[in-house]
Amino acid sequence: MRDVAIVSFAQAPNVRRELDRNEVEMLMPVVTEAIEASGVGRKEIGFTVSGSCDYIAGQPFAFVSAIDAVGPWPPINESHVEMDGAWALYEAWVKIQTGQADSALVYAFGKSSMGDIAEVLTLQLDPYYIVPLWPDAVSVAALQARVLLDRGHITERTMAEIAVRNRRSAISNPRAQVKGDFAVEKLLAEPYLVAPLRKHDCPPVTDGCAAIVLAADDLARKVCKRPAWIRGIDHRIESHSLGARNLARSRSTEIAAEKAGVFTKPVEVAELHAPFTHQELILREALRLGDGVSVNPSGGPLSANAVMVAGLIRLGEAAMRIQSGEASRVLAHATSGPCLQQNLVAVMEA
């Protein structure tokens, strides 16, 4: 296996509604920032891959026009996944492993504000039995929270505490969208959005984009003082049918974590892609994270959740804890699909 590291990361400010700029205009400065911070020349990057979903903007082939943001001339080696950018990063990692590239640019974008994102996500459900019922993303997540509450795994208070902690952590993140000091009692006094979920249990609607540069072996050592080496990365998926899964547990996360080598040594920081409060609890259990682990110091997706971007941001945020010297072993997680259907886990070390 080749040693592959995240050498740079950039993200746009996460905002509720980007009125002014289109996706390309948002991406250009972020891609440029990531490339310049990487120390790898724009023309030296061996592979470029993006993650996005055309349903977010409601425009077919939106991902094709987004390539304008990277300057693909003379022709570059390029790919795209109709998924969160975390899976684009996985493709880049595989590409580098094959020896076809020594570096890669990974970017992701999504302006969730252009449509009704909770309804757009309905279309990812089973088209025969579930989509015709038209449950939106919040309602589907509420079913999962209900399972946890009924089994006594969690309380509405614990859920509110998770929201309070994430929003407080986000205060120190200049790119976060929802941040501040909130009182648990006050949040619990708010009405349900979709019972048993209140607004604070759900992610904000966010427009955003992010970019990461990967480099291998000596190139990473040359361009970066303290690269975040990807020591393990794996992703697993569960059944499309919600009724066929145990929603209270994330088997796919457990397997991905095992394969990525999470359990061999403790991690200091974990960036979890848990868009709903109760999902953080499921992931903490699946990843066996103890109280000593700093979970989502960035504020996590409860503070900013640009759909198709938030998973890639977890990898970037976790890698930056290594680069800054704050940590020497971190975990990043990304999710896709309803109720944590598909999960990616990566371990990075200094």
Place this chain on the structure above:
Amino acid sequence: MTEIVKSITTPIRLEYVYRPGRATARFLRGLAQGRILGQRCPATGKVYVPPRGASPTHGVPTEEEVEVSDKGTVTTFCIVRIPSENLSVKPPYAAAHILLDGADIPFFALIQECPLEEIRMGMRVQAVWVPKEELAPTFESIRYFRPIDEPDAKFESYQEHL
């Protein structure tokens, strides 16, 4: 008697608010004034219209605004014989790529006021705008292009834009 359900229809509809971004918004506002605004790539000097704010070859912002002519050259075209829901024009009609004078990328438009068999590569055409009071920030401000009395452009002048 129980009726056996063999199929159901479940319509799906999603609504979006389209926001064009800075560069395309300027282009659309230009159309409302009867002008066609492009933007120049600082690296190559090429003028893109409609602009999307980025140089598609270099990934840098195209900040210099350039007004291009509403006259241009047909680079390529096709005769459409299949009706489409979103077009008011009845088939058969001509859809063409038109390289506007001053632009470096062809522009998609319809050609009318011309027998279909006379439409050809290199033909010189000009935009026919809606009346001044109907100008708006939309592509529909240009109704179509029509031939003008100018000699055909030489193939070499547009061969890079096919």
